[in-house]
Every structure is written in C-alpha cells, then in structure tokens.
Amino acid sequence: MALYLPIAEMSLNVFLVIGLGAVVGFLSGMFGVGGGFLMTPFLIFIGVPPTVAVATGANLISASSVSGAIAHFRRDGIDVKMGTVLIVGGAVGSVVGAWLFAYLESIGQVDLLISLAYVVFLGTLGVLMLRESVAALLRSRRGNPPPPRRRQPRGWLRALPFKTRFRTSRLYISVLLPLGVGAVVGVLAAILGVGGGFIMIPAMIYILGMPTNVVVGTSLYQIIFVTAIITVLHAVGTQSVDVILTLLLLTGAVIGAQAGARYGLRLKAEQLRALLSLIVLGVCVRMALDLALEPEDLYSIAVVAK
Amino acid sequence: MRGLLVLAALLLVTGRTAEGQELVTDVSRSLVELRYDFAGTDLLLFGAIGGEDRPGEQLDVVITLTGPKQTILVRRKARIAGIWVNADSARVADAPGFYALAATRRLDLIADERYLQEAGLGLARLPLRVLDVSDAAERAAFRAGLTRNMAAADLYQQREGAVRLLERRLFRADIRLPSNVPAGVFLADIRLFVDGRMAAERTLDIHVDKTGFERTVYLLATRAPLLYGVSAVFIALFSGWIAGMIATRR
Numbered sequence: 218m219a220l221y222l223p224i225a226e227m228s229l230n231v232f233l234v235i236g237l238g239a240v241v242g243f244l245s246g247m248f249g250v251g252g253g254f255l256m257t258p259f260l261i262f263i264g265v266p267p268t269v270a271v272a273t274g275a276n277l278i279s280a281s282s283v284s285g286a287i288a289h290f291r292r293d294g295i296d297v298k299m300g301t302v303l304i305v306g307g308a309v310g311s312v313v314g315a316w317l318f319a320y321l322e323s324i325g326q327v328d329l330l331i332s333l334a335y336v337v338f339l340g341t342l343g344v345l346m347l348r349e350s351v352a353a354l355l356r357s358r359r360g361n362p363p364p365p366r367r368r369q370p371r372g373w374l375r376a377l378p379f380k381t382r383f384r385t386s387r388l389y390i391s392v393l394l395p396l397g398v399g400a401v402v403g404v405l406a407a408i409l410g411v412g413g414g415f416i417m418i419p420a421m422i423y424i425l426g427m428p429t430n431v432v433v434g435t436s437l438y439q440i441i442f443v444t445a446i447i448t449v450l451h452a453v454g455t456q457s458v459d460v461i462l463t464l465l466l467l468t469g470a471v472i473g474a475q476a477g478a479r480y481g482l483r484l485k486a487e488q489l490r491a492l493l494s495l496i497v498l499g500v501c502v503r504m505a506l507d508l509a510l511e512p513e514d515l516y517s518i519a520v521v522a523k
Numbered sequence: 524m525r526g527l528l529v530l531a532a533l534l535l536v537t538g539r540t541a542e543g544q545e546l547v548t549d550v551s552r553s554l555v556e557l558r559y560d561f562a563g564t565d566l567l568l569f570g571a572i573g574g575e576d577r578p579g580e581q582l583d584v585v586i587t588l589t590g591p592k593q594t595i596l597v598r599r600k601a602r603i604a605g606i607w608v609n610a611d612s613a614r615v616a617d618a619p620g621f622y623a624l625a626a627t628r629r630l631d632l633i634a635d636e637r638y639l640q641e642a643g644l645g646l647a648r649l650p651l652r653v654l655d656v657s658d659a660a661e662r663a664a665f666r667a668g669l670t671r672n673m674a675a676a677d678l679y680q681q682r683e684g685a686v687r688l689l690e691r692r693l694f695r696a697d698i699r700l701p702s703n704v705p706a707g708v709f710l711a712d713i714r715l716f717v718d719g720r721m722a723a724e725r726t727l728d729i730h731v732d733k734t735g736f737e738r739t740v741y742l743l744a745t746r747a748p749l750l751y752g753v754s755a756v757f758i759a760l761f762s763g764w765i766a767g768m769i770a771t772r773r
Contacts, residue, residue: 219562221702223737224744228562228702280759284767325598325609333606445756452752456744460755464762471766508606514675515607516668520705521596521614 224459225269231465233263238469245281245470246477247484248493251440253278253411254342256466258335258500265462267331268322272451272458273466274410278444280467281474282412282437289434296385296431300438302392303399303417307443310403315450318408322455325519332504334408339501342415346494353487374424386427386435394425399439407447412440544722545573548713553727555700556734563702566729568625568711569695576691583626583633583716584686584694585644588729590621590678591707597665597672613665616652620705621678625685625696633716642714642721646670646681677701706733 219228237259245252253274260270289295321327377391398420402413417436421427427435452458481489548570555564568586595618601610626633630645643650651669653662673679678701686696711727733741743751 219560219702221557221561221737223733223741226703276755276759279756280763280766283760283763284771287764287767288771325596325612329606329608441760445760448756448759449749449752452744452755453748456748456751458744458752458755460751460758461740463755463759467759467762467766471770475770510607511602512600512607514668514671515600516665516672517598517600517609518669518672519596519598520620521594 220461220465222459222462224273224457225265225462227264229263229265229462234462234465235469237263238466239473239476240469241466242281242470242473243477243480244473244493244496246474246479247481248477248489249481250493251278251282251412251414252470253413254335254339254409254415255496255500257331257410258339258504261331262503266457267328268318268451268455268457269459269462271318271331271408271410272448272455273460273462275406275444275447275451276458276460276463277466277470278410278412279441279448280463281470282441282444286434286437286441289437293385294431294434295438296383296427296435297438299383299386299388299395299425299427299431300435302381302395303402303435303439304442306396306399307403307406307439308446309396310400310405311407311443311447311450312403313400314404314407315447315454317404318451319454327455329508330408332508334405336501336505336508338405338409339497339504343494343498343501346490346497350487350490350494354491357485357487386425386431388426390425398424399443403443403447406443407450410447412436412444414440544715544717546713546715546723546725547571547573548711548725548727550711550727550729553729555704555729555731557704557706557731558735558737561702563704564700566698566700567695568698568713568727569693570713570725571693572691572715578691581716581718582688582691583628584688584696585624585626585630585633585714585716586686586696586698587625587644587712588621588623588698589619589710589712590705590731591619591709592617593620593705594618595669597669599665599668613653613655613662615665615669616654618651618669618673619649620707621700621709622646622649622673623680623698624682625698626683627686627688627694629683634719634721638721646674646679676703678703700731704731706731 218231220231221228241252241256241259244255256277257270257274260274261267318327321330374394377393379392380389381392382389402417405411405416406413414436418432421432421436422429448458548568551567566588572582594614594616596612596614598609598612600607603610624645630639639645640648651666653665656662656665670679677699680699686694688694709729709731711729713725714721715723
C-alpha cells in the first residue's frame with residue numbers, strides 16, 4: 218500500500234515505513250538509545266531526500282522521547298535546572314545548525330554536509346564504542362573490575378566563572394559548561410536530525426560530572442525541547458518536516474521498542490554495545506561509500522521555481 | 524472496455540459535420556487528485572478521426588502531455604579530495620515538470636525534422652533554455668543531464684508506438700502519471716498527421732491537484748511554515764505521549 222507524502226513529494230510503501238520505524242525502534246529499545254542517528258541514514262537509504270530525513274527525524278525524536286521523560290520525571294530522575302540550562306545552550310546551537318543547514322541547502326551542498334557529518338560522527342562513535350566494549354568484554358572474561366569513573370570537571374574546566382549550584386546533581390560548576398555542551402549538541406542535532414543523547418550522555422558524565430541516576434532523564438528532558446526547536450527551525454528554514462512520515466515512523470517505533478527492550482534483556486551490556494557499534498560502523502561505511510564511489514549519474518536536479 | 528470506448532468516440536463524432544480531416548478527442552479523467560494514497564495513475568487519451576477516409580493516406584497521431592513549466596537547477600558532481608561533490612550547476616528554464624510523448628510510430632517517420640524542431644516534439648527537441656553556461660557543449664551536457672534525470676524518474680517519457688490506431692478512425696494511448704508527478708495544469712496536445720503533414724490539432728487541459736488532507740498539509744507547510752512547525756511539534760508530542768501510554772499499559 219503506497220502512501221503519498223506531501224512534503225517529501227514522493228510515495229512510499231506504508232509497510233516499508235512502519236517496518237523501518239519498527240527496526241529502528243527495536244534497536245533503540247534493545248540498546249537503550251534514541252535511535253535518531255540510525256533513523257536519518259535509513260530514511261536516506263530508502264530514498265527520502267536528506268533534508269526531509271533530517272527535519273522529520275528531529276520531529277520524530279520529540280515524539281519518541283515524551284513518555285520516557287515523563288517516566289523519569291515521576292521518579293525524580295530529571296535535574297530540571299541543569300536540563301533547562303542545557304536547553305538554552307541547545308537553542309543557541311540549533312539556531313546556528315539550522316542556519317548552516319538552510320544556507321548549505323541554498324547552495325546545493327546540504328546533502329554533502331549531512332553525509333560528511335554522519336561519516337565523521339558515526340565513524341568516531343562506532344570506533345570508540347567498539348574499542349570500549351571489546352576492552353570490557355576482555356576484562357569481564359578475565360574477571361577484573363571495571364576502572365573507576367572520574368567525577369567533577371578537571372583542570373581549566375573548573376576555573377570557568379559563573380559558578381552555579383545544581384542541587385539535584387549535587388554539583389557546583391560554571392554555568393558556561395552546560396551551556397557549551399548544550400550548544401555543541403544543539404548544532405549536531407540540527408544538522409544530523411538526532412536527539413544527540415549519544416553525545417550528551419557521555420558529556421554529562423565525563424565533562425559535567427553528573428550522577429548517573431539523573432543523566433538519562435535530564436537528557437530526555439532537554440532532547441524534547443531542543444528537537445522541538447529544531448523542528449520549527451527546519452519547518453521555517455527549509456520546509457522539509459513531513460509530519461505524516463513522523464506519525465508512520467512513530468507507529469512502527471513504538472511497537473519495535475517494546476520488542477527490542479524485551480530482547481535486549483537477554484544480552485549483556487558489553488555485548489549490546491559491541492553489536493551496536495558494528496551497526497553504527499556499517500551505516501557509516503555505507504554513507505562513506507556513497508560519497509567515495511562514482512555516482513551512476515553525475516548530474517542531479519532540483520526544482521528552483523514553479 | 525474497448526466497446527465502450529468505440530461507443531463513446533462515436534457519440535462524440537456524431538455531433539459534428541465532418542469536412543476534411545477532423546479530430547475529436549477526450550481523456551479518461553480531466554482532474555487528477557494527488558491524495559494520500561496516490562501511487563501514480565494511467566490517463567487514457569482517446570479520440571476519433573472524422574471526415575472522409577481515403578484508404579491510401581498514411582494516418583499518424585502524436586500525443587503530448589506537458590506539465591507545468593519550472594525552472595530546474597541541474598548540478599554536476601566532480602571528484603574533489605576523493606569524494607564526489609556538487610561542483611558546477613546550471614539553471615534550466617521552461618522545463619516542463621512532466622512530459623510524455625506517445626505516437627503511432629517513430630517520430631522521424633511521421634514528420635520531417637524541420638517540423639518536429641519547430642513544434643518542439645520529442646525529448647531531444649523540447650524548447651528548454653539552459654542558463655548560466657555559454658559553451659554549447661556544456662549547455663547540451665546539462666540539458667541531457669536534466670532529461671536523463673527526469674526520464675529516470677518517469678517524469679519524461681517518449682513512447683513511439685504507444686498510440687494505437689483502430690480501423691483508421693479511432694485512436695487511444697495510455698499515459699502513465701508517476702506518483703512524483705508535480706501538481707498544476709497539464710496540456711494534452713493531440714496532432715493528426717496525414718501523409719507526413721499535420722492535418723488537425725486538438726488540445727485539452729488536465730488538472731493535477733493536491734487535494735484533501737495532503738493539500739492542507741502542503742499549503743500549511745509552505746505558506747505558514749511557523750504555524751506548521753509548531754503544529755508538527757504538538758502533534759508529535761501528543762502522539763508520542765499517547766503511544767507511550769498504550770505501550771506501558773500492556
């Protein structure tokens with residue numbers, strides 16, 4: 218059954234789209250990640266224009282983060298003050314990211330930006346995760362305890378001004394730190410069509426030094442607002458948010474996430490991370506090949522005026 | 524189906540006094556709606572040739588269906604630092620968003636090249652204006668790049684032999700509108716050739732419109748993008764919340 222998407226201006230098979238939502242939902246449920254960094258490349262692979270894939274991806278992440286954020290809020294798993302500072306930073310970052318996105322779209326280079334950004338980030342992320350998880354797998358085989366994690370910002374990060382107390386996180390750090398982290402993630406989120414949890418969560422733990430019990434909730438809380446801002450920015454800047462595509466993907470994602478969460482319980486955390494890193498590297502290689510191999514037709518077209 | 528067609532065509536013919544060669548034409552649908560379930564559609568263009576039939580004459584019919592004119596940006600990739608990047612571009616003006624040509628046989632057998640050029644018949648002769656480049660070879664390359672991409676998307680079609688002539692009086696052709704067809708007013712142009720000379724011509728308008736929910740979505744997204752963006756966020760948040768509740772109840 219084909220469905221015409223008014224913004225993407227193409228028709229896609231409904232079951233393919235829901236199936237794609239389910240696959241990404243399954244992976245995100247299994248690995249406990251947002252899955253935006255898989256959704257956007259997969260949408261591009263099935264032929265959705267990259268701009269629509271990114272903008273719709275942002276819209277979808279707002280939707281899929283709501284119920285998680287509510288659940289964390291109920292069990293006090295959100296540092297609202299920290300999250301709000303991150304959102305302010307994220308708003309600034311996403312304005313910059315969306316502006317760059319719209320500018321590059323106007324000169325025909327936005328697809329290149331999206332591909333390059335994905336190759337760099339998925340490549341880095343995949344390699345880091347693979348190394349870390351292989352090391353962890355080896356450690357657990359030898360039976361050694363994991364190395365202790367560092368807390369609290371170090372060195373020059375500690376010397377920054379405007380120190381503020383974040384009670385829920387039991388931190389007394391410069392407000393510039395979360396603002397900066399939020400801004401960097403905001404830029405990436407706007408360009409990649411992701412929530413950015415995969416950068417935000419390590420940054421919260423290693424740079425800000427937040428306790429792990431509020432990390433996921435606070436990340437979800439800020440993701441909802443930042444992706445909402447990005448959705449509006451892309452809707453205005455490039456008019457590429459396809460809300461019908463969002464709803465279809467969401468349907469699949471909800472079903473998939475349930476199954477994925479159940480299945481994920483059977484695997485060990487290190488195994489899950491190793492598996493996810495292989496998927497991430499696979500997507501990265503596919504995107505890199507699309508850039509490196511000579512395209513079938515060197516010429517491409519875009520309607521500029523009707 | 525064919526019986527009905529003949530009947531319909533005969534009914535159309537009988538209203539007219541036939542002197543010389545005359546064309547009566549119609550189309551299966553004069554309004555195509557791009558709705559949520561639009562997966563492309565076939566348009567049947569058909570008609571009858573009126574007037575006296577002289578058996579020795581060679582009869583040919585050429586049908587073109589031309590979509591709304593657009594300016595299209597054609598980009599060319601080049602290898603820069605190991606990766607393929609959009610490097611050069613040219614705008615092409617007056618490019619129809621859709622073009623289909625159907626004919627009883629090969630165009631060069633139907634009419635002479637001068638006429639075909641003048642009438643702009645056929646993909647190779649479409650009156651496109653390549654802007655931004657002065658070199659003739661470059662212009663031709665960008666033009667070819669455009670028609671190749673449009674043909675790959677089924678938006679440009681040239682099917683010689685697709686018009687069927689029945690009993691030298693009735694003709695019909697199916698033209699496929701793909702799912703990515705642009706909205707707008709389409710012009711169907713039906714020409715009758717007798718012994719290589721154009722004897723009669725008829726045109727029909729066909730409207731392709733986005734309708735219903737899709738039209739609302741499209742109009743809102745393009746005319747009120749801020750409102751659309753904010754609505755998209757609230758729709759997403761609300762459905763995400765509902766979906767989460769359904770999922771956790773189970």
